[in-house]
Amino acid sequence: xxxxxxxxxxxxxxxxxxxVMVVSTRQLVHAALWLVVSxxxxxxxxxxxAAEFVAWVQVLIYVGAVVVLLLFGIMLTRAxxxxxxxxxxxxxIVAIITAAATAVVLVTTLVRGFRDAYFPLKARVxxxxxxxxxxxxxxxxxxxxxxxxxxxxxxxxxxxxxxxSDIGPEQAEPEPTPPARPRSRxxxxxxxxxxxxxxxxxxxxISRIDEGA
Amino acid sequence: MHLVYPxxxxxxxxxxxxxxxxxRRNAILVxxxxxxxxxxxxxxxxxxxxxxxxxxxxxxxxxxFVIVLAAAEVGLGLALxxxxxxxxxxxxxxxxxxxxxxxxEGARQ
Numbered sequence: 040x041x042x043x044x045x046x047x048x049x050x051x052x053x054x055x056x057x058x059v060m061v062v063s064t065r066q067l068v069h070a071a072l073w074l075v076v077s078x079x080x081x082x083x084x085x086x087x088x089a090a091e092f093v094a095w096v097q098v099l100i101y102v103g104a105v106v107v108l109l110l111f112g113i114m115l116t117r118a119x120x121x122x123x124x125x126x127x128x129x130x131x132i133v134a135i136i137t138a139a140a141t142a143v144v145l146v147t148t149l150v151r152g153f154r155d156a157y158f159p160l161k162a163r164v165x166x167x168x169x170x171x172x173x174x175x176x177x178x179x180x181x182x183x184x185x186x187x188x189x190x191x192x193x194x195x196x197x198x199x200x201x202x203x204s205d206i207g208p209e210q211a212e213p214e215p216t217p218p219a220r221p222r223s224r225x226x227x228x229x230x231x232x233x234x235x236x237x238x239x240x241x242x243x244x245i246s247r248i249d250e251g252a
Numbered sequence: 253m254h255l256v257y258p259x260x261x262x263x264x265x266x267x268x269x270x271x272x273x274x275x276r277r278n279a280i281l282v283x284x285x286x287x288x289x290x291x292x293x294x295x296x297x298x299x300x301x302x303x304x305x306x307x308x309x310x311x312x313x314x315x316x317f318v319i320v321l322a323a324a325e326v327g328l329g330l331a332l333x334x335x336x337x338x339x340x341x342x343x344x345x346x347x348x349x350x351x352x353x354x355x356x357e358g359a360r361q
Contacts, residue, residue, distance in 0.1 A: 043253050051261030058265050058288050062272030067281065074284055077265075081291050084258065090298045093315050097294075100319050105287060105326050112280045112330040116337045127275050128346050134274030142267035149259045156255035158303045166305060167298075167312055175309040176316070187320055194324035201331040204338070 043160050047087050054080035065126060067118045071110050078102050089160060090167035258299045266292035279333045279343040283326060290322045 057076040064070050078101040085094035128134075165171065176184055200206065265288060272285025294315045301311025337343050 041253060044257055047253075047261070048257055051257065051264075055261065055264050055268060058268040061284055061288060062268055062276065062281075067278065070281055070284055074287065077288065078291065081295060084261075084295065085298055088258065088298055088302050090302065090312055090315075093294075093298055093312050093319075096316055096319055100323055101287070101291070104323055108326050108330055109280060109284060109287075112283075112333055115334055116280065116343050118278070118280070118343075125344075126278055126281060128277040131275045134271050137274055138267045138271035141270050142264055145263035145266065146260055149263055150256055153255045153259060156303070158253055158255060158305075160253040160302070163302045163305060166302065166309070172309060172312055172316070175313055179308045180310075180313045183317065187317055191320065191324055194328050198327045198331040201328070201335050 041160075043087055047084050050080045050084040050087065053077075054084070065122045065124065066120075067113050067123070067126070068110070068120060071106055071113060074109070075102055075106050078106070085167075088167075089163045089165070092167055092169040092172045095169075255299065255303055258295060262292040262295040262299070265289075265295070277344050277346050279336070279345050280330075282345060283329050283333070286329075287322060287326070290318060294318055 054077050057073045057080065060073040061070045061077060064073060078097060082094045082097040082102070085091070085097060269285045269287075269289030269292065272288060273282055276282050276285060297311040297315045297318070299311075301309060301315075306312075333343050336348065340348065342348075
């Protein structure tokens with residue numbers, strides 16, 4: 040067991056442990072902060088694997104941008120800052136079983152397949168430097184790179200269209216939004232008892248009642 | 253370097269993400285778990301790029317592409333979540349059941 044193995048095992052323990060904290064903590068903001076720890080550990084293991092450029096991009100984009108975006112989302116949805124008890128859904132047992140089954144299948148397959156697969160890490164130093172990766176992107180992978188820029192533009196436009204309320208097809212039907220209803224209102228009985236042959240007007244009324252729930 | 257360790261770490265991290273996607277109710281926590289799964293895949297890509305000493309560096313370049321895709325996905329996902337919050341005053345994925353069909357109607361078909 041070489042030094043790189045030990046370091047990457049330690050970093051993996053940190054990444055997995057903070058990942059478990061992300062999916063099990065009771066505080067929303069703490070989940071985002073544990074996510075920073077997990078991404079940081081993964082960036083460090085990229086450095087151990089001699090992929091420095093990917094590690095820095097990971098730090099810049101994931102820790103810098105994605106987590107900040109998620110924190111913005113938490114703040115904008117007025118999530119409770121303290122502990123909240125209802126973060127886990129009712130199918131938690133099924134989720135545990137599914138995740139455990141996934142882990143067992145993947146780990147058994149990988150361990151059986153790569154039990155004696157070694158590679159010389161020292162010979163790979165320099166394979167992940169920014170000059171090598173940049174040359175790779177702009178020589179071999181320049182077409183996917185350009186396609187990706189178009190996709191980023193589409194995502195940007197999509198996010199703008201979704202978050203602006205003054206454009207879009209809903210202007211034909213001005214709907215009075217109910218002002219600040221309590222969040223934890225149980226769904227009304229009318230919302231469930233939908234008549235079979237309801238025509239359009241009925242469904243609109245019912246959906247409005249349903250929307251507040 | 254033994255290949256098994258990083259690969260197993262990635263597999264376990266992926267399963268943690270699967271658990272988070274299935275078990276969490278808050279839509280933003282679901283997005284965070286999706287990020288965990290994407291990161292596990294990224295670790296795999298980097299490890300196998302280094303193992304085969306890929307001359308075109310496909311693994312690392314694809315990792316960069318996945319990172320960019322994840323950023324776009326989070327941006328769009330958060331826009332959707334905020335839109336749902338503006339219309340419904342909740343981001344609880346268990347309570348967004350407008351698209352479900354009634355039990356008896358589903359059984360009749």
